Amino acid sequence: MEFETWWLLALPLFFGLGWVAARIDIKQLVSESRRLPSSYFRGLNFLLNEQPDKAIEAFIEVVKVEKETVELHFALGSLFRRRGELERAIRMHQNILDREDIAPEQRLMAVFELGQDYLKAGLLDRAEELFAKLGGTSYEQRGLKYLLEIYEQEKDWEKAIRTSRMMDAITGESSAKDIAHFYCELATGELTHQRYDAALAYVEDALAMNRKCTRANMILGDLHVARGDSDAAIEAWKRIESQNPAYLSLLADRLLAAHRKVGRESQGIALLRGYLEQYPSLDLLNVVFQAVLETAGTGDAQALLRDELRRNPTLIGLSRLIEVQLAEAPVERRHDLELTRNLIQQHSRGLSLYKCDTCGFRARQFYWHCPACHGWETYPPRRAEERDLAA
Numbered sequence: 001m002e003f004e005t006w007w008l009l010a011l012p013l014f015f016g017l018g019w020v021a022a023r024i025d026i027k028q029l030v031s032e033s034r035r036l037p038s039s040y041f042r043g044l045n046f047l048l049n050e051q052p053d054k055a056i057e058a059f060i061e062v063v064k065v066e067k068e069t070v071e072l073h074f075a076l077g078s079l080f081r082r083r084g085e086l087e088r089a090i091r092m093h094q095n096i097l098d099r100e101d102i103a104p105e106q107r108l109m110a111v112f113e114l115g116q117d118y119l120k121a122g123l124l125d126r127a128e129e130l131f132a133k134l135g136g137t138s139y140e141q142r143g144l145k146y147l148l149e150i151y152e153q154e155k156d157w158e159k160a161i162r163t164s165r166m167m168d169a170i171t172g173e174s175s176a177k178d179i180a181h182f183y184c185e186l187a188t189g190e191l192t193h194q195r196y197d198a199a200l201a202y203v204e205d206a207l208a209m210n211r212k213c214t215r216a217n218m219i220l221g222d223l224h225v226a227r228g229d230s231d232a233a234i235e236a237w238k239r240i241e242s243q244n245p246a247y248l249s250l251l252a253d254r255l256l257a258a259h260r261k262v263g264r265e266s267q268g269i270a271l272l273r274g275y276l277e278q279y280p281s282l283d284l285l286n287v288v289f290q291a292v293l294e295t296a297g298t299g300d301a302q303a304l305l306r307d308e309l310r311r312n313p314t315l316i317g318l319s320r321l322i323e324v325q326l327a328e329a330p331v332e333r334r335h336d337l338e339l340t341r342n343l344i345q346q347h348s349r350g351l352s353l354y355k356c357d358t359c360g361f362r363a364r365q366f367y368w369h370c371p372a373c374h375g376w377e378t379y380p381p382r383r384a385e386e387r388d389l390a391a
């Protein structure tokens with residue numbers, strides 16, 4: 001009895017469905033929904049709900065089922081690379097390259113992307129091979145940029161020079177300043193292996209690229225010292241004043257040592273005091289202060305610090321002055337001085353660092369090549385406190 005009732009209710013529904021089916025091309029609907037697999041919508045849904053991991057799984061499903069989704073391959077590939085999942089990124093981009101039915105522009109893009117995957121994975125040889133394939137294509141300039149990055153990492157300065165020159169030929173810009181540094185790197189390498197003539201030739205190349213390259217003159221001075229000619233070293237270093245006097249502070253100690261070597265210590269100190277007068281600098285002050293302390297005693301050294309503090313009031317300078325006073329202070333004053341010194345040192349800790357102009361990376365050591373942003377000569381030869389004062 002119940003069975004029959006069910007049939008009676010269902011019959012009009014079947015008629016209704018038939019009526020709808022006649023008006024909509026069900027075949028077309030079915031084929032369209034096949035073209036976009038359900039996992040695609042699932043993936044979109046996960047993305048909208050900010051569940052990227054589940055979204056990726058769903059999109060991978062689509063990529064497996066639908067071989068034609070090149071754009072989705074690219075999107076997933078760069079997403080994986082950004083997340084550091086390099087193996088997956090490589091697989092995505094390699095999948096595209098393995099196909100024969102893609103457009104030439106898509107093939108270039110796949111080579112470019114795969115090169116970046118390998119570079120990020122530290123597989124420099126493979127990355128280099130891929131970027132080199134982009135020569136003469138619409139990706140050439142972008143490829144050269146990465147090639148340069150690879151050669152800098154590998155410290156292959158000859159290739160870095162060639163690549164920079166190729167880039168300049170395309171962009172019309174000048175990398176002369178950077179190329180001068182590449183020659184300086186080559187010169188330093190030759191100098192450490194005591195091949196002085198080769199080092200000298202590279203120093204000259206650096207100066208030919210950029211006559212204001214202070215680093216080249218610094219290396220030239222080191223070269224003369226290595227050859228036992230302190231007078232020539234002093235002359236080379238003194239020429240930095242006409243290039244960029246701020247860099248004199250970086251070699252103040254070397255200048256003084258060279259003067260001492262030829263028995264002209266007081267002349268060296270006078271030279272540095274003259275520089276300090278004209279180009280105030282904490283590094284320079286440090287070297288002059290030590291020299292005065294050793295040769296003329298604490299009275300003169302303190303007078304020097306007080307004069308300098310009046311001109312350029314810095315915490316680092318003040319801390320040094322208290323340090324000297326502490327050494328001579330009677331026992332009952334020591335405790336207070338120590339307190340003051342510790343407090344100042346605590347507050348000036350970050351102020352004694354060098355700071356990259358491009359990325360802001362701070363370092364105790366001076367760098368010609370920023371370890372963080374890989375820019376060349378982005379560190380001014382000044383401690384953070386002096387730069388904050390000048391700003």
Ligand SMILES: [Zn+2]
Nearest residue numbers: 356359370373
């Ligand atoms: Zn930097």
